[in-house]
Amino acid sequence: MRTFQLMIGSLFISMIASSQDISPKLDSTVKAMLSDSTMKHAIMGFYVVNSATNEVVYDFNSQVGLAPASCQKIITSIAAFDLLGKEYRWKTELGIDGSIAKDTLHGSIHITGYGDPTLGSWRYAATKPELVFAAWTKALQQLKIKVVEKNLYFNSTNFPYQPLPGGWIWDDIGNYYGAGHFALNWNENQYSMVLNAGDNEGDSVKIISLEPAMQLSEMNNLLKTGKKSSGDNAYIYLAPYTQNGFITGTIPAGEKGFKIAGSMPYPSTTIS
Structure with a gap:
């Protein structure tokens, strides 16, 4: 119902945008939205600028700090297109050290990351884990390497050590x-x-398993069974670079193979 109401509001705004003075109509639309019972405890901000003249057309709570949620992705995506360009492609480097004799690498393999957010993602055909592994294997086969004498290193030092913005709440950071x-x-x-x-x-x-498998030395399980059909009310508490955490809350009664999603504390250790 909320989505429908917001869509109607957006449609109404787009229909009246061509009029000379839309401020009163925008104001009435905003007030109508805020009067809805689903907005009883909500805070809203709305700021409209004429793109041709930079004139402020409408301003409602523009100076109030609000949690942007997923709307923030619009701004970061626009910034990425503007700064990097639409042809920009992330890279991940596969390299070796040492020498190759016959089919043996007398050295190590190094995989170096540069921030690719899609590496190993299930979302896209070209980024699935099995295809990434196949590409790396093919690169080594082209060098006729079958045996690696030393180690496999994952280099994640090209970004700052701190992977999260300061101020993120503890209840969130262990979850996906x-x-x-x-x-x-x-x-x-x-x-x-x-x-x-x-x-x-x-x-x-x-706890039956983790997918993909991860190195966690201890996960203190405080989870309890909730009422049937009560949904996912579980929370994972696990900080970056750690292997010790705990999980609280409830999942519905009778559920077997029930999956909840968490955030990896150190993703590069999961690749191998």
């Missing part, structure tokens, strides 16, 4: 929507935790 951005990212820095709930409210919940 609070994932950080590293020089070397993987699977959108997200993993699934597979759970089995009990049959009755209050029962303990078992």
Whole structure:
């Protein structure tokens, strides 16, 4: 219902935009939206500028600080197009050191990241993990390398050590929507935790697996079984670069193979 109301409001605004003075109509539209019961505890900001004259057409709460949520992606996407250009492509480098004798690399493999947010993502055909691994394997085969004598290194030092903005809340950063951005990212820095709930409210919940597999030395499981059909009310608490965390909240009774999504604390360690 909320989405429908906002769409109607947007349509109304676009229809009246050609009139000489739209400020009163914008004001009445905003007030109508705010009078809806679903907006009872909401705060709204709306700022309209004439792109030809830079004249402020309408201003409602433009100086009030608001949490932008996913709307912020519009601004960051526009900034990326403007600064980097639409032809920009992220890169991830595969390199070697040492010497090659016959089919053996007497050295190590180095994978260096430069911030590609799509590396190993399930979302796009060309970025799926199996295709990334196939491309790396093909590159080594072209050098006739079958055996690596030393190590495989993942280099994530081209970005600052701090992967998260300061001020992000503790309740968010262990969950998928609070994932950080590293020089070397993987699977959108997200993993699934597979759970089995009990049959009755209050029962303990078992952690079955992590997908993809991750190195976690300890995950203190405080999860409980909730009511049937109560939804995902679980929260993961796990800081960047750590292997110790805990999980709280509830998942619905009777659910087996129930998945919740968390943020990877150190994505490059998950690639291998």
